[in-house]
Amino acid sequence: MSGKSRAEQRFERHLRDHLLVEYRQLMDEDQESEETLEAHALLTDAVNARATDLHLDPFPDQYRVRLRIDGMMVDAMEVSYDQGRRLVNQFKAMATLDPIPSVRCNEGSFVYSLDETDLDLRVTAIPCVSGDKLAIRVLSPPEAVQDIQELGIPSEGVEWIRRWMDATGGMFLVAGPTGSGKTTTLYALLHELKLSDSHVITLEDPVEYEIPGINQIQVDPMHDLTFANGTQAMLRLDPDYVLIGEIRDVPSAQAGISVATSGRSLMGTLHSRDAVGTITALRNLGLDDYEIAANLGLVAAQRLVRKLCPECRTKGKPDNIEKQWLRQCGREVPDETWIPVGCPACNNLGFRGRIGVFEVWQLTEDDYARILRHEDELSLRHSLIERGQPLMLDDGLAKVEEGFTTLRELLRTGVLLSHHSPSELDTQEK
Structure with missing residues (x-):
């Protein structure tokens, strides 16, 4: 029950490859344009993949990006520890949270516009042994379900x-x-x-x-x-x-x-x-x-x-x-x-x-x-x-x-x- 099916593994590989290509393109751009582009690109891909949650999980030498799609956690990609910290700080800034590493649970929110739709994003940052873990809940307007x-x-x-x-x-x-x-x-x-x-x-x-x-x-x-x-x-x-x-x-x-x-x-x-x-x-x-x-x-x-x-x-x-x-x-x-x-x-x-x-x-x-x-x-x-x-x-x-x-x-x-x-x-x- 705990193992993932072959179809789920194939989807994870496809999503990981797609995200890594876009992320590397951003890393090739100059530092000034990089300030918020990385976070925006990651959010756009997450929403397009129908993710309801985005997680940044810290490890001693890297950060793992995971998405929850249709209730299942999907491993999207892994980035270096410094790149992960930068993503965490970008999301914290967007949610008006203190970028200093957390010593307690912090919560914030911000509105993200994509394809003329305003998405309400709830951000939770909590300190772990290897650094700040970030969880972002994507709240889409429930327009499709009105009956x-x-x-x-x-x-x-x-x-x-x-x-x-x-x-x-x-x-x-x-x-x-x-x-x-x-x-x-x-x-x-x-x-x-x-x-x-x-x-x-x-x-x-x-x-x-x-x-x-x-x-x-x-x-x-x-x-x-x-x-x-x-x-x-x-x-x-x-x-x-x-x-x-x-x-x-x-x-x-x-x-x-x-x-x-x-x-x-x-x-x-x-x-x-x-x-x-x-x-x-x-x-x-x-x-x-x-x-x-x-x-x-x-x-x-x-x-x-x-x-x-x-x-x-x-x-x-x-x-x-x-x-x-x-x-x-x-x-x-x-x-x-x-x-x-x-x-x-x-x-x-x-x-x-x-x-x-x-x-x-x-x-x-x-x-x-x-x-x-x-x-x-x-x-x-x-x-x-x-x-x-x-x-x-x-x-x-x-x-x-x-x-x-x-x-x-x-x-x-x-x-x-x-x-x-x-x-x-x-x-x-x-």
């Missing part, structure tokens, strides 16, 4: 979400690990809400993207604009919907509950491996069971998996690892499944882009009763399986069958890890 149906949410889940949007009050949480597309899902909802006759306000840290027609507030503790007093101020503005960018600590959790109990509709993201896991996460953030049961209305959990290239995908047999995992999950092993091949359209990777794998949990009276009895995740998940609730695994296998992705992608992103068949649950309980 929640385009995200890949199952039709029943879309119906539940839109029903929640038409109601008044309660919490809708989008759950998943870092980098699973939670913010994109919420912003797709905001795009729909801005077209309605509702008053929408967000309280975020940080504001990921600006959406015209939505009132977005940036948390700023240095100027006493925290989740706590920001929420109190928002409620005086009489909103219909409130978005809290991420519920990640006790203050943001309490802010979310105060919004939901006031009769407003609250949207937020939460780190959790699946929908049922949000209950444990909220409990760990200090919320009581009665607060959760009284306010939580809907949860959407998600992962991002790589999409098969439609130009070259083909049918093949599942391998032994995929068969073993499917049997452990209590699922039938198909005779054939879709597998990647590689062609010029996908840079010979076999994949291009990503798609979401979802589970949408609309809580019922039985669920609320179980929460009030302080039942754990295992019991709650077992009850969902017994009543036929579609889980993330079901949506993932449906997308595999339709040819959107592969079994190995579900396995790699952990979709298969968090679910068990009813027979396995019975065995564990005994």
Whole structure:
């Protein structure tokens, strides 16, 4: 599982060769024109390669440049230590960070214009043993996803979400690990809400993207604009919907509950491996069971998996690892499944882009009763399986069958890890 496929290795070599040619051309130019050209050239190539993150990793005698493309880390090139330090300083200057080697974590941002598109770049510098490591997150405007149906949410889940949007009050949480597309899902909802006759306000840290027609507030503790007093101020503005960018600590959790109990509709993201896991996460953030049961209305959990290239995908047999995992999950092993091949359209990777794998949990009276009895995740998940609730695994296998992705992608992103068949649950309980 840890090794890279031949297609991924070929793509890394191609990307590395391309970047090295451009970089050497820049090194041949005079020093004055070199000041920011190197960083700009590297950014342009990274964006053109559809990278969402750019990493500069220090080693004793060199720097390694790596890109995250469709969720996978790709080794792009290696440069000398001095050249790497110069790149780090250039990016720090662009993000208005102190170019002196870091002694603590520093964060900054800047806007980069490419082909008439403004990209918001978030820069994080942290000291390592061999020097400063730099991570740059590329935030592209989510213009392509303005309808929640385009995200890949199952039709029943879309119906539940839109029903929640038409109601008044309660919490809708989008759950998943870092980098699973939670913010994109919420912003797709905001795009729909801005077209309605509702008053929408967000309280975020940080504001990921600006959406015209939505009132977005940036948390700023240095100027006493925290989740706590920001929420109190928002409620005086009489909103219909409130978005809290991420519920990640006790203050943001309490802010979310105060919004939901006031009769407003609250949207937020939460780190959790699946929908049922949000209950444990909220409990760990200090919320009581009665607060959760009284306010939580809907949860959407998600992962991002790589999409098969439609130009070259083909049918093949599942391998032994995929068969073993499917049997452990209590699922039938198909005779054939879709597998990647590689062609010029996908840079010979076999994949291009990503798609979401979802589970949408609309809580019922039985669920609320179980929460009030302080039942754990295992019991709650077992009850969902017994009543036929579609889980993330079901949506993932449906997308595999339709040819959107592969079994190995579900396995790699952990979709298969968090679910068990009813027979396995019975065995564990005994």
